[in-house]
Amino acid sequence: xxxxxxLAATFIVAAIGNAHAGMTFxxxxxxxxxxxxxxxxxxxxxxxxxxxxxxxxxxxxCRAVAAAMFGDATxxxxxxxxxxxxxxxxxxxxxxxxxxxxxxxLARDTTNGINFAPVNFYDGQGFLVATKRNxxxxxxxxGATVCTLSGSTSEQNLADYNRIHKMSFQAIAFEKxxxxxxxxxxxxxxxxxxxxxxxxxxxATQMTTPDDHVILPETISKEPFAAAVRHGDDQWLxxxxxxxxxxxxxxxxxxxxxxxxxxxxxxxxxLQRLLGxxxxxxxxxxxxxxxxxxxxxxxxxxxxxxxxxxxPASRINLERGLxxxxxxxxxxxxxxxx
Amino acid sequence: xxxxxxDRPSGVPWYNDEKTRGVLYQVVLLAVVLFVGWWLVSxxxxxxxxxxxxxGFGFLWREAGFAIAEQRIRFEPTxxxxxxxxVGLLNTLEVSAIGIVLATLLGTVxxxxxxxxxxxxxxxxxxxxxxxxxxxLLLQLFFWYAFITQxxxxxxEALHPLPGVFLSNRGLAVPVPEFNExxxxxxxxxxIGIAASIFLARWARKRQDATGQxxxxxxxxxxxxxxxxxxxxxxxGAHSALSIPEKSGFGFSGGAELSPEFAALLIGLTVxxxxxxxxxxxxxxxxxxxxxTEAAMALGxxxxxxxxxILLPQALRVIVPPMTSQYLNLFKNSTLAIAxxxxxxxxxxDTVMNQTGQAIECVALIMAVxxxxxxxxxxxxxxxxxxxxxxGSTR
Numbered sequence: 134x135x136x137x138x139x140l141a142a143t144f145i146v147a148a149i150g151n152a153h154a155g156m157t158f159x160x161x162x163x164x165x166x167x168x169x170x171x172x173x174x175x176x177x178x179x180x181x182x183x184x185x186x187x188x189x190x191x192x193x194x195c196r197a198v199a200a201a202m203f204g205d206a207t208x209x210x211x212x213x214x215x216x217x218x219x220x221x222x223x224x225x226x227x228x229x230x231x232x233x234x235x236x237x238x239l240a241r242d243t244t245n246g247i248n249f250a251p252v253n254f255y256d257g258q259g260f261l262v263a264t265k266r267n268x269x270x271x272x273x274x275x276g277a278t279v280c281t282l283s284g285s286t287s288e289q290n291l292a293d294y295n296r297i298h299k300m301s302f303q304a305i306a307f308e309k310x311x312x313x314x315x316x317x318x319x320x321x322x323x324x325x326x327x328x329x330x331x332x333x334x335x336x337a338t339q340m341t342t343p344d345d346h347v348i349l350p351e352t353i354s355k356e357p358f359a360a361a362v363r364h365g366d367d368q369w370l371x372x373x374x375x376x377x378x379x380x381x382x383x384x385x386x387x388x389x390x391x392x393x394x395x396x397x398x399x400x401x402x403x404l405q406r407l408l409g410x411x412x413x414x415x416x417x418x419x420x421x422x423x424x425x426x427x428x429x430x431x432x433x434x435x436x437x438x439x440x441x442x443x444x445p446a447s448r449i450n451l452e453r454g455l456x457x458x459x460x461x462x463x464x465x466x467x468x469x470x471x
Numbered sequence: 472x473x474x475x476x477x478d479r480p481s482g483v484p485w486y487n488d489e490k491t492r493g494v495l496y497q498v499v500l501l502a503v504v505l506f507v508g509w510w511l512v513s514x515x516x517x518x519x520x521x522x523x524x525x526x527g528f529g530f531l532w533r534e535a536g537f538a539i540a541e542q543r544i545r546f547e548p549t550x551x552x553x554x555x556x557x558v559g560l561l562n563t564l565e566v567s568a569i570g571i572v573l574a575t576l577l578g579t580v581x582x583x584x585x586x587x588x589x590x591x592x593x594x595x596x597x598x599x600x601x602x603x604x605x606x607x608l609l610l611q612l613f614f615w616y617a618f619i620t621q622x623x624x625x626x627x628e629a630l631h632p633l634p635g636v637f638l639s640n641r642g643l644a645v646p647v648p649e650f651n652e653x654x655x656x657x658x659x660x661x662x663i664g665i666a667a668s669i670f671l672a673r674w675a676r677k678r679q680d681a682t683g684q685x686x687x688x689x690x691x692x693x694x695x696x697x698x699x700x701x702x703x704x705x706x707x708g709a710h711s712a713l714s715i716p717e718k719s720g721f722g723f724s725g726g727a728e729l730s731p732e733f734a735a736l737l738i739g740l741t742v743x744x745x746x747x748x749x750x751x752x753x754x755x756x757x758x759x760x761x762x763x764t765e766a767a768m769a770l771g772x773x774x775x776x777x778x779x780x781i782l783l784p785q786a787l788r789v790i791v792p793p794m795t796s797q798y799l800n801l802f803k804n805s806t807l808a809i810a811x812x813x814x815x816x817x818x819x820x821d822t823v824m825n826q827t828g829q830a831i832e833c834v835a836l837i838m839a840v841x842x843x844x845x846x847x848x849x850x851x852x853x854x855x856x857x858x859x860x861x862x863g864s865t866r
Contacts, residue, residue: 217821221830224524245828246524276720278641283809283818284825292538292548303722304538305732306822307812316812319620320640321731323721364523 157229157362157369158419166208169195170228173213175310177334177443177451178234178254187211191232193438194253194360196431197376198230201415201424206431217284217308220245223361230373232360234328236286241361248366249359250373255455255464257352258290259329261336264347266323271300271351278303280313280322287327290354314339328356330443330451337448372418378467379425382407383434385458385467390433393426407470414470425470435465515831530827531556537822539814541730552823559819560840566733566815567802570740574801575794577741578748583778585753596749604746609807611743616735616811623731626722635715635726643729644716653707660703664696671695732813736805744801751793755786787859795852799845806841816840 161167171179171191179189187209196206212228223231224246234256235241237249260279262268281287283306295302305322307313314335317325325332329348336343360377362370383389386404388396397408406412408429409422416422432438436458443451457463485491519526531553539546543561546554584596603611620640624630629639635646648654668691675686704710716726759782767781768774808815817837824833 217825220825220828224522224828224830240826241828244525244530246519246522274721276722276724278722280812284822288538288822289536289826292536295538296548302538303540305540305812306537306814306818308809308818308821312810312812315617316620319617320625321620365521 157366158372161202161229161369165203166210167195167199167202167230168210168212168228169198170212170214170219170222170231170233171195172233173215173309175234175331175334176338177330177447177449179211179213179232181211188442190254190438190442191234191358191360193380193432193442194232194373194377195230197380197428198373200427200431201372201376201379201418201420204421204423204427206427215309216282220247223247223363226363229369230360230362234331234358235361236328236356237359237361238286246364247361248364248370249361250370251377252357252359252464253377254330254358256328256330256356256358258287258326258354258356259332259352260349261317261325261332261346262323262349264345268347268349271349271353272298274300274302274324274349276301276303277323278305278321279324279326280305280307280316281326282306282310282313283308285327286354286356291326294353310335328358330449333451334449337450368419372420375418376424376428377435378470379407379428380432380435380438381458381465381467382470383425383429384436384465385460388429388434389437390429390431393429397426403470412471519831524828526829526832528832530823530829530832533827535823536826539819540812541733541814552827555819555823556816556836559814559816562733562814563802563805563808563816564844566737566740566808566813567805570737570744570801570805571798573737573741574744574748574797577745578797579752581745582749582752583756585749586756600746600749603742604750608739608743608804609810612735612739612807612811615739616731619731619735626718629718635713637716637718637723640731641722641728642731642734644723644726645729646713646715646725647727649710649712649714651708651710651712653710654704656707657700657704660699660701660706661696663703664692664699667695667699668692730813732808732811735811736808736813736815739807740801740804743804744797747797747800748794751790751797752786755788755790756782758789759785784859788861791852791856791859795849795856798848798852802844802848803841 169192171187171189174180175189177189179187179191181187192209192211195209195211199208200206202208212222214222214228214231214233219231219233219235220241222228231247232253234254236256237252241247242249260271260274262274268274277300279291279302281291281304288304288306291302291304294300295304305316307316310327310331313325313327316322318340325335327335329352332348336346336348340346360373362373383393386396386401386407388404388408393408396404397410399405402411404410406414408426409415409424413422415424418424421427433441439453439456440446443449444453453463455464457465459466486495516526532551534549535552535555536548537555538548539555539558541562542558543565544554544558546558581596581599584592585600587593587596623638623640626639626641629637629641629644631637637644668688671691672688675688675691679685714725714727716723716728756778763781763785764777767777772780805815806817809818809821812818820833820837824830827833
């Protein structure tokens with residue numbers, strides 16, 4: 134809480150003092166380092182390993198932007214943020230980019246003074262419950278006590294669902310996910326609700342026996358996670374947007390970190406534009422023409438990133454579902470590089 | 472001889488005149504303060520506008536859209552943010568008010584116990600004070616919360632010590648009287664009882680002043696209040712229906728529930744603050760000259776009466792001012808509630824800040840609320856301090 138108040142205070146000081154919020158693109162370039170706001174520790178999205186190296190699908194987006202800007206994916210400083218202080222950190226200029234499994238909503242897009250990049254992960258809210266409760270679906274949970282994160286969309290969705298279906302849930306909201314998990318584990322609440330991917334991650338990493346817990350089939354909300362930048366920072370938003378598109382387009386075009394050098398020699402004009410052989414796409418964004426090449430080389434395409442962080446190669450082992458490319462029945466669809 | 476400003480000797484220029492300078496400095500200071508204030512506000516507004524962050528308190532009337540587990544007044548997600556904040560404020564005030572009363576009682580007992588001539592009691596009190604006041608409050612709150620939620624059984628295996636009373640890791644569920652309009656009469660009866668007690672106390676005091684005969688005022692007053700409330704309840708129709716908690720589904724229905732979050736916060740705040748209060752009470756009692764004790768004992772008063780009639784009233788003069796700070800501390804420390812999931816003002820404000828993005832307004836609200844309540848507490852304590860303070864001799 135102190136940290137949050139501190140951030141709010143710095144935000145106010147920054148809002149008071151900093152009359153000329155420089156454009157982020159130039160500021161990052163001059164600094165030679167991207168400051169990225171990520172999760173305090175959500176395996177698969179943003180978490181440091183035992184050596185302090187960050188990984189996750191959100192972290193990969195930060196790395197992709199750094200690769201596009203500097204040709205070096207390691208030039209990122211990570212700032213761990215809670216649900217409560219993420220927007221103030223961005224508004225106050227403490228971070229350049231917020232990549233922290235944040236749901237894009239109309240209110241956040243407008244009144245918070247931020248802009249969302251395209252969606253990098255499609256999620257939905259679900260419920261985690263102990264297997265021994267013998268609960269098969271959501272209606273069985275009438276009257277249950279539900280633990281959630283304060284200030285999250287989950288808290289609002291839960292209230293909406295409660296209202297529509299008259300579930301008489303009792304919601305208990307905590308500031309940090311660790312506190313939510315510990316309240317769930319001590320039996321203070323019957324159910325834990327948050328986004329399904331996070332439930333999968335928590336089940337795999339925070340429960341002593343993952344098989345004792347089950348994620349119910351219902352999904353009660355749409356949670357499109359997107360990175361965010363400050364409102365009015367157009368050139369910077371463009372770079373973030375096209376860094377993500379480069380990863381998605383690369384997967385569609387079959388370009389991976391292994392074969393990128395080879396693919397760059399291809400005669401396919403689409404590949405030539407994507408990988409900077411032709412077309413001056415990077416120049417238009419204000420970076421090197423080979424920006425997409427660097428991203429794929431150092432971070433991988435979207436599919437590689439997903440598999441490494443959330444898919445079969447990870448402990449979380451999430452279904453790809455909506456996060457397939459559009460060509461495979463999913464929702465990821467990059468605008469064309471031309 | 473006093474030299475007045477107008478008496479300045481000739482040849483001293485006007486700007487060296489004491490009075491003129493005094494006024495000048497005040498004006499300059501005021502201008503600087505006003506300028507800084509204006510600069511802060513206008514610059515903030517300009518920056519917010521530049522970043523397209525909306526400002527103003529209009530958001531308070533929008534629909535909140537989230538639920539609050541603990542509510543003293545009815546609150547639905549369809550109510551406004553303003554009402555949500557009021558619910559949070561009431562929770563804060565409730566836990567602070569009860570905490571202040573309990574901490575004062577516990578602190579006084581422990582403080583007096585530390586002075587006890589009984590070796591064991593005095594040592595126990597010392598250990599309590601030294602352990603509790605040297606461990607950060609946040610840790611203690613986590614401890615109490617974990618203690619309550621982990622050591623108590625789940626709902627299905629809830630402890631059932633008395634009929635209708637359930638104790639589980641969901642909290643304490645107790646029966647409460649079902650509200651009926653007739654019961655308002657019991658409240659009226661209680662009020663009459665209180666009024667009668669006040670008259671009784673005045674009469675008893677006068678009699679004691681005149682004749683020296685003590686009167687058991689406290690017991691008589693309690694009796695009066697209970698009897699009058701009971702009569703009121705009878706007049707109201709003697710409704711005795713109780714709402715009794717019953718296990719249903721995942722929790723209890725009916726009755727009233729005391730949540731583990733509230734209990735953990737209340738216990739944590741009380742135990743922590745009581746340790747400080749104990750030291751203040753001890754210091755206050757020690758500040759009364761030992762001759763007072765000796766004189767009282769020479770008059771044949773028992774040790775309990777010595778404490779109650781001679782030492783504590785005099786010690787209050789020393790105790791009250793530092794006690795004010797402890798009350799303020801307890802009130803402000805209640806903001807740690809968010810760590811254990813209790814919806815106090817700051818916790819609700821935090822959710823509102825997150826949903827609306829109105830960080831500056833929400834932080835300003837926190838400042839305004841805590842400043843106002845703190846000033847109220849301290850002005851009440853100042854009033855009380857004036858009351859117990861030693862005045863110029865009246866007799």
